[in-house]
Amino acid sequence: xxxxxSLEGVTRPAGGTEERPxxxxxxxxxxxxxxxxxxxxxxxxxxxxxxxxxxxYYASRLPIVEVDAxxxxxxxxxxxxAWRDRTPRDFTFNVKAFSLLTNHPTRPESLYKDxxxxxxxxxxxxxxxxxxxxxxxxxWQRFLSALRPLHEAxxxxxxxxxxxxxxxxGQGNRRYILECARRCGPMRMCVEFRNHxxxxxxxxxxxxxxxASHDIPYVCVDMPQGHPSSIPPVLAATSDLAxxxxxxxxxxxxxxxxxxxxxxxxxxxxxxxxxxxxxxLAGRASTTHVLLNNCCGDNSQxxxxxxxxxxxGSEAERAPG
Numbered sequence: 001x002x003x004x005x006s007l008e009g010v011t012r013p014a015g016g017t018e019e020r021p022x023x024x025x026x027x028x029x030x031x032x033x034x035x036x037x038x039x040x041x042x043x044x045x046x047x048x049x050x051x052x053x054x055x056x057y058y059a060s061r062l063p064i065v066e067v068d069a070x071x072x073x074x075x076x077x078x079x080x081x082a083w084r085d086r087t088p089r090d091f092t093f094n095v096k097a098f099s100l101l102t103n104h105p106t107r108p109e110s111l112y113k114d115x116x117x118x119x120x121x122x123x124x125x126x127x128x129x130x131x132x133x134x135x136x137x138x139x140w141q142r143f144l145s146a147l148r149p150l151h152e153a154x155x156x157x158x159x160x161x162x163x164x165x166x167x168x169x170g171q172g173n174r175r176y177i178l179e180c181a182r183r184c185g186p187m188r189m190c191v192e193f194r195n196h197x198x199x200x201x202x203x204x205x206x207x208x209x210x211x212a213s214h215d216i217p218y219v220c221v222d223m224p225q226g227h228p229s230s231i232p233p234v235l236a237a238t239s240d241l242a243x244x245x246x247x248x249x250x251x252x253x254x255x256x257x258x259x260x261x262x263x264x265x266x267x268x269x270x271x272x273x274x275x276x277x278x279x280x281l282a283g284r285a286s287t288t289h290v291l292l293n294n295c296c297g298d299n300s301q302x303x304x305x306x307x308x309x310x311x312x313g314s315e316a317e318r319a320p321g
Contacts, residue, residue, distance in 0.1 A: 024282045027092055027157075028308040029064035030300040031245070031293040037259050043298035055086045062304055064092040064157065066245075066291045071096040071162075073110050074139070077146040084153045092157040093150055094243075094289060097189075098143050100128050100136075101180070104164050111135075112142060140183055151187050157289060158217065158241060159184055162192040165229040169197040174210060181216055190243045192219035194229040204234065212238040220281070222274070223247040227254065235277055237284035244278060246303075248294035263296040266303045275310040 032038060033054060048057045058065060067083075069075070075095075083093060100106040105125035108116050115135050119126070128136055150156040161180055167173055181189055191211060193199060198207045211218050217239040221231050224247075235244070248264025255261050266274070282288040290307065292300035 024285065025287045026278065026282050026290065026311055027064040027287070028290045028304050028311065029062040029066065029092075029292070030295065030304050031066040031068050031291050032295045032300065033058040033065055034069075035258075035295055037297050038295065038301070041298035043301050052082070052086050055083065059087040059091050061301070062308070063090070064094065064289060064291070066094040066096065066160065066293075068096045070143075071099050071104075074098050074112065074143045075146050077149065080146050081149045084149050084155055087155065089154075091155055092289070093155055094157045094160055094190075094291065095147060095150075096160045096162065097180075098139065100126070100131070100139055101143065102161055102163050103128055103167060103176075111139070115139065144184065144187065147187065156187060158243065159187055159189040160192060160219065160243075161189050162219075163194060165194045167193070168195045169203055169207065177216070178214060181214060188217075188241070190217035190219050190241070192221060192245065193231055196228065196230060199231050199234060208236050208238055215239045217241045217243050220244045221247060222249075224249050235281045237281060240286040242281050242285035242288040244281070244288065244290045246274065246290070246292050246294065248299075250294075259296045262294045263299075264294045265299045266292075266294065266307075268306075271303065271307050271310055275307060278307075278311060 034051070038044075039054075044054055044057060048054055067075075087093075098106075099110070105127060108119060108121055108123065108126055111119065111131075115131075115138055119131055119135060121130070123130070131139070147156060147159075161177070163173075177191060193207075197203060208218060215238075218236045220233070220235045220243065222233045222245075223230060225232070236242075246266070248262055248266065250261055250264045252260040252263070278288065278290060290304075292304045292307070294300050294303065
């Protein structure tokens with residue numbers, strides 16, 4: 001499916017698509033519900049103090065959450081079953097892919113114990129290329145298998161594949177994206193880039209056209225600019241699902257401390273501008289996921305709840321109560 005860029009930076013199928021305000025769904029949530037600074041912020045009432053109670057409370061306030069912990073450690077199936085059982089029937093989880101599968105450095109202790117024993121590596125970190133074909137296949141199979149309870153319950157939105165700054169545009173990397181999509185099926189994946197070459201002006205149409213032709217959602221981002229990992233805030237719909245991740249504009253984007261990297265609270269004016277842009281994007285997709293990743297204290301929760309209000313009840317879904 002060929003694509004074209006509008007003046008607003010939104011990708012549409014060639015020839016355009018008509019607005020479908022009655023069909024679109026916008027789900028607004030955050031990229032965490034358990035990080036330490038959130039637990040210390042007071043967002044959860046004092047009597048909400050267990051993992052089960054926190055997830056249930058979160059799901060009473062917001063209709064979608066992104067699970068980032070799966071980037072650091074593959075989840076156990078019993079954990080995924082608990083997520084399924086502790087949330088309402090129509091709640092949605094987006095799940096971040098395990099670091100090894102997106103060509104990030106991975107600590108051997110994050111691997112499944114039997115695979116770690118087979119690897120027997122003294123290295124501090126390993127990459128996918130280091131573990132060999134058999135172990136790589138096992139990691140893929142076990143990671144996806146653990147997520148089946150969510151998928152079968154209709155609660156798995158998409159798998160987030162956030163590729164690293166050393167993953168530039170090129171034929172080999174396009175092939176790897178397609179391999180990831182094939183492996184994930186029938187679950188679906190979305191793609192977030194952190195290498196600027198994919199979205200440079202001369203490559204932008206090619207990148208978005210490639211994703212659209214394979215029905216892979218492009219993850220639109222808002223993030224600090226001027227860094228090698230910076231991607232411009234282009235809103236694009238390359239599938240019936242659109243995904244937006246708002247990372248904030250911390251002045252310490254390169255800090256190794258998570259709280260400093262994401263220490264940003266969007267202003268009312270900023271949220272208003274994003275609400276207008278998200279409405280435009282949502283007119284080009286059946287469903288739009290908006291995840292606030294400015295996870296420092298309760299910043300992302302406060303911003304997500306306010307953004308849902310600005311988007312309006314007829315478009316942005318909020319959890320019951």
